[in-house]
Amino acid sequence: MSQAKQGPLYGIGGVTLLTVLLVLCLTMFAVLALSSAQADRRLSEKNAKAVTAYYQADNQGVALMERAAELWPAGAARPAGEILAKELSAAFAAGYTVNAVEADEGLLLSAAIPVQENQVLRLALYLQPPEKPQRWEIRQWQVEPALQDESDAAFLPVWQP
């Protein structure tokens, strides 16, 4: 009688339980590792895209310098700021305008070239007369956040006593 009751009851089903637990742990670990690697990959691609966008904007700035220098060749009189600005804006009308004003002997050019959705490359360049040894003086060449709309300020009303 007692022999019939011998044998551990936990033997049946214990292995299955253990297997299920192991498989669950392994699957979760693998899925987490894959998810983390995919997130890393997306971040790397975003970084690469941002760097490419910066250098594209940088190249546009350099092209602007070349064109502006061509419009004021050696022996020619200083062009009017407005005319230069109009010529440059027409040549580089990719979502930004170029401003030019006469300053001292040269011309001060400014532009905000879009880099990405929320960033611009802000340029302030001083073009010297052709006879000067250093033609360009870079006063600003900086990536800045793009200006938000004025209406954004309305989201944070501050109580004034």
Add this chain to the structure above:
Amino acid sequence: MKRQHSRSVVFLTEVLLALMIFAMCSSVCAGLLVRAYRLSKESGSLNQAVLVAQSGAEAFKNRPEAQAMALILQGVAEEGACRVYYDEGWQPTTAGGAAYILHIVPQQRASLRFAEILVSDSKGAEIFKLETSVWTGEEAS
């Protein structure tokens, strides 16, 4: 006796089934882990390639001649272009042990000097590409 025998059979069957299920699931998980490792390696390579390309671009802007760039970047000037060889750890090395290559090809148009910068692996597959330019004010001879 008969009951014990049948319990052993059931237990062994259960163990076999559990082993089979574990083997199938672990093979799937191993595939996922291998894919995760490969993705992780690729994103590491891309990050380093971007940094190396940026260094190349800034070296070009500073000194747009192949010889000068080769000196700055610890590479070699070949046929008017600059090549820098990197090992698996992205350290400059010789052509023989290179796992990655930075290739800068400078060109000139009027007073503008521009360069195509390419980072590739030892098999020639492109990892990252960049174009940069600099105004020198010197007309091409």
